[in-house]
Amino acid sequence: MSxxxxxxxxxxYLALVGAxxxxxxxxxxxxxxxxxxxxxxxxxxxRHPDRGFAVHADGAFPLAIDExxxxxxxxxxxxxxxxxxxxxxxxxxxxxxxxxxVSGSGIISEEKVTGLMRTVTGNSAKGTLTLRWRVPFAKxxxxxxxxxxxxxxxxxxxxxxxxxxxxxxxxxLGDLYYQPNDDLNVARTLSSxxxxxxxxxxxxxxxxxxxxxxxxxxxxxxxxRNSSFSxxxxxxxxxxxxxxxxxxxxxxxxxxxxxxxxxxxxxGIRDYVVFTHRPVIDLRQAKDQPxxxxxxxxxxxxxxxxxxxxxxxxxxxxxHIHGSLEEDDRxxxxxxxxxxxxxxxxxxxxGAIGWFDTPGNRVAKILIGEVIPQAPVRYxxxxxxxxxxxxxxxxxxEDMAQIPGHFDELLVHLETICESSS
Numbered sequence: 566m567s568x569x570x571x572x573x574x575x576x577x578y579l580a581l582v583g584a585x586x587x588x589x590x591x592x593x594x595x596x597x598x599x600x601x602x603x604x605x606x607x608x609x610x611x612r613h614p615d616r617g618f619a620v621h622a623d624g625a626f627p628l629a630i631d632e633x634x635x636x637x638x639x640x641x642x643x644x645x646x647x648x649x650x651x652x653x654x655x656x657x658x659x660x661x662x663x664x665x666x667v668s669g670s671g672i673i674s675e676e677k678v679t680g681l682m683r684t685v686t687g688n689s690a691k692g693t694l695t696l697r698w699r700v701p702f703a704k705x706x707x708x709x710x711x712x713x714x715x716x717x718x719x720x721x722x723x724x725x726x727x728x729x730x731x732x733x734x735x736x737x738l739g740d741l742y743y744q745p746n747d748d749l750n751v752a753r754t755l756s757s758x759x760x761x762x763x764x765x766x767x768x769x770x771x772x773x774x775x776x777x778x779x780x781x782x783x784x785x786x787x788x789x790r791n792s793s794f795s796x797x798x799x800x801x802x803x804x805x806x807x808x809x810x811x812x813x814x815x816x817x818x819x820x821x822x823x824x825x826x827x828x829x830x831x832x833g834i835r836d837y838v839v840f841t842h843r844p845v846i847d848l849r850q851a852k853d854q855p856x857x858x859x860x861x862x863x864x865x866x867x868x869x870x871x872x873x874x875x876x877x878x879x880x881x882x883x884x885h886i887h888g889s890l891e892e893d894d895r896x897x898x899x900x901x902x903x904x905x906x907x908x909x910x911x912x913x914x915x916g917a918i919g920w921f922d923t924p925g926n927r928v929a930k931i932l933i934g935e936v937i938p939q940a941p942v943r944y945x946x947x948x949x950x951x952x953x954x955x956x957x958x959x960x961x962x963e964d965m966a967q968i969p970g971h972f973d974e975l976l977v978h979l980e981t982i983c984e985s986s987s
Contacts, residue, residue: 569685590626596815597808597877603816611635618650622976627654628786634684638786640763642701642734643792646696649839650691656698657763660733663698667901670694678852681761687838703797705733710840710932711882711949712738712767716747718983721754722955723931728759730933730947734758735745736886738902739767739807741787741844744959748782766790766807767842773916791817793825798835799936800825802878806843806860806869806891813868822830828877836941837878838934844883845870848890848901856944858886873897881942888929889946908952908964916972921953957983 593613597603611627612619620627624641634653637646642660647669651844658681665676670692677684687694700706709727714720718890720741727735741764750946755762770783784790790805802825805818814818828837845866863925873881880898887908890901908927914920921927929949934942956979965972 575604580950590798596811599839603810604781604784605754606788606850613650614876616651616653618648618653619650620654623649626789628657637700637759638788640788640792642700642761642796643698643794645698648687648694648696649692651688651690653684653686656685657681657756658727659683659698660700660761662702663700668697670696681756681758683714700796702733704936704938705981706733706797706936708734708736708934708936710736710738710882710900710934711889711902711905712765712842713903715742715743716741716754716961718753718955718957719906719951720751721758722951724754724762725948726931726949726951730931732738732933733760734836736801736840737762737764738840738882739765740769740884740903740905740928741783742768742770749784752786754971763792763794763801763803764788765803765840765842766805769808775861788818791821793821796835796937798938800831800834800837802837804841805841806883809860809862809865811863811920813863815863822872822876825876825936827875833961835939837876837880838942839873839878839881841881841883843885844898844899844901845881846894846899848892848894848899849884849888855874870895870897880944885926889932891944900932902930904929904931904949906958906960906964907949907956908961910951911956911961911965911972911975912970913967914968916974916975918953920976924948924950927951932983953979954982954986957987 574616591646597801602812607626609626610621613630616633620635622637623643625637625639625646628638634655636655639656639658639664644656661678667673671689671694673685675686685696699865708733710729711723714723722734728825741747764787766783792803794801802965810816828834835910841861845860848852874896882901882902884903887903889904892899910929911983912925913928915949927950929951930946931949932944933947934944936942962976
């Protein structure tokens with residue numbers, strides 16, 4: 566005959582079960598260092614509170630309600646909106662050449678194209694209407710990658726330069742927020758950009774503030790911290806390395822990686838492009854590593870490296886380190902494209918204003934990826950060619966204070982230029 570539990574034993578058992586459930590939930594959601602629960606991801610479905618139409622998206626997330634319209638932003642080149650009801654939606658960050666493909670039940674009254682913005686009105690009151698944008702360059706295209714721009718003029722130049730170099734979109738590698746109001750700068754710059762941007766979150770984008778409006782600004786206005794999209798046989802994987810995560814496989818990053826099969830078991834995909842902020846390894850010489858700029862702490866870097874190799878990833882693109890570097894890291898080709906502020910050009914000039922009159926002097930670079938049918942992505946570096954007048958970030962003075970040289974005259978000159986054109 567079984568012995569009945571005492572009240573104390575029963576409560577102790579419940580406490581153990583509760584602790585186990587909590588530990589499992591914590592492992593699934595993940596913790597960040599400094600200790601904080603990982604933020605919950607942005608939703609990809611919404612309903613207009615007044616007009617009542619519902620939107621379910623792939624590759625896009627809701628931004629805001631704008632009177633009778635619902636504003637969305639794409640984080641993939643070929644986003645999809647499934648809509649029910651009498652609707653008006655705007656969708657930002659769509660390539661100007663993308664064509665709208667409509668299927669399902671309903672009608673489209675109008676699609677208006679303004680730069681990267683689409684405004685669509687229609688009615689699907691009797692069912693679901695699917696809006697899918699398709700780009701004409703899916704099989705053969707270029708993309709650019711760079712990080713650490715801040716959110717203002719340097720970001721605008723990186724986008725302009727990517728366009729000049731024939732890129733169809735920019736992979737931003739994090740650190741859009743360097744100075745107060747960069748959340749507003751980013752929104753303004755991206756809305757007027759010449760080509761779409763898909764961004765990884767950087768450590769500076771984790772705003773350390775009690776201001777609830779800024780605490781999740783990146784996820785609410787730029788894009789998700791972990792995401793993936795495919796285009797022309799290449800799968801792009803955006804991973805969050807902005808802060809150390811425990812357990813390493815927890816949270817949204819771990820959940821995304823568990824959905825990525827081995828390349829050999831992924832029909833229609835011939836190459837992976839992983840882009841993130843902090844690298845697994847610091848590629849600089851030991852003497853040039855004044856701070857820990859990789860995710861090797863706690864073994865997280867070793868874990869991520871093995872996860873990527875196990876899936877057949879050949880290359881990973883990172884920012885965080887303000888340089889242009891590449892090297893094979895134990896079978897994983899590692900690119901660091903973090904010269905978005907182009908401060909190496911300022912250093913190389915040694916403060917001589919006239920140095921910038923010769924574009925060939927400039928040393929900062931941007932990474933270009935070339936996608937052609939039936940081949941892995943090919944990478945090469947190109948000149949960022951940032952003009953002197955674009956160097957307006959407040960971060961410049963902080964960086965120059967650590968570099969030997971005579972920059973006072975150049976910095977005063979820049980202050981005058983930047984103030985006069987603000």
